[in-house]
Amino acid sequence: MFNTPKNIRKFQCFVCARQFESFEEFVSHIVETHEEGTDYVLCPLERCKAPVRDVRSHFKVKHPTEKLPQKGMLKATVWRDVTPKGKIKKRKPKFREGWHHSTKMEKNFYYRSGYEKTVYECFDSWHEVLAYEAEPFQIPYIHEGQCHQYTPDVFIAFIDGHKEVWEVKPANQTLLEKNQNKWFSAKQACEARGWEFVVATEQVIQKLKKKVKNQFLDSPSEET
Ligand SMILES: [Zn+2]
Ligand SMILES: [Zn+2]
Structure with a gap:
């Protein structure tokens, strides 16, 4: 994603903005800390199963040749937008807390x-x-x-x-x-x-x- 050496790629949790060095740490953090369905959904492809917020846009980027499954949740219900600096920017107001x-x-x-x-x-x-x-x-x-x-x-x-x-x-x-x-x-x-x-x-x-x-x-x- 980033090519310059000073910009080492990190994996940032899209729910709470914590950063991780490896994709595996990122995945286990999300699955253990956040709630499936509310905060994230899992990619339905057996070989992927990545936690994502939106399966449709995930497929466009990661599995462009695959057909989107017609069942299951395609979107997490709560989206917290995180700025590059790690601040929580806003929340969709329709989800009340x-x-x-x-x-x-x-x-x-x-x-x-x-x-x-x-x-x-x-x-x-x-x-x-x-x-x-x-x-x-x-x-x-x-x-x-x-x-x-x-x-x-x-x-x-x-x-x-x-x-x-x-x-x-x-x-x-x-x-x-x-x-x-x-x-x-x-x-x-x-x-x-x-x-x-x-x-x-x-x-x-x-x-x-x-x-x-x-x-x-x-x-x-x-x-x-
Ligand atoms: Zn998190
Ligand atoms: Zn996937």
């Missing part, structure tokens, strides 16, 4: 997407929710032969005594093998305690919003 103040729990919860924020707001106003906690605990799971830790998004205690653990994820990320492995372990851990494990996609969140909006009506309204 920040602190939600829970009126029910009287504490702040960090949200990493607009969906998480919506879920917290619903749990605050839904009277059937007695209490909830964000990122409540870690669950070990196996992915590609190695043990990792998975932290689900929310633990919810309902007034009737039943408990649920929620992972908030867009539907297009639910088929990723890594997520499937996390959720398999989470489901087992929850079932062993009599809790329900829920993957809350856009559809589940829409239903939740409707339920909360109509919670004090005698018969559920049909409006959307």
Whole structure:
């Protein structure tokens, strides 16, 4: 890429701007530190499997003669643009991140997407929710032969005594093998305690919003 000797090529993480001397270090950093689907996607070519933000433009540069696969995620959902000096320049504003103040729990919860924020707001106003906690605990799971830790998004205690653990994820990320492995372990851990494990996609969140909006009506309204 660079030919002048003073400009030694480094591999810079496109999520957090850390620099690496080798491509292998760069790859293992991204895969271990950042989240597949949200921060990066893997090139679907078996011989490549490089973490990238956009498979389509990666193919144009690295595999120009190959056909782009018609399945799987082609783009990471959050892009943080990094300047050459390593500063984080900007983030696409449509992906929201920040602190939600829970009126029910009287504490702040960090949200990493607009969906998480919506879920917290619903749990605050839904009277059937007695209490909830964000990122409540870690669950070990196996992915590609190695043990990792998975932290689900929310633990919810309902007034009737039943408990649920929620992972908030867009539907297009639910088929990723890594997520499937996390959720398999989470489901087992929850079932062993009599809790329900829920993957809350856009559809589940829409239903939740409707339920909360109509919670004090005698018969559920049909409006959307
Ligand atoms: Zn990084
Ligand atoms: Zn590739």
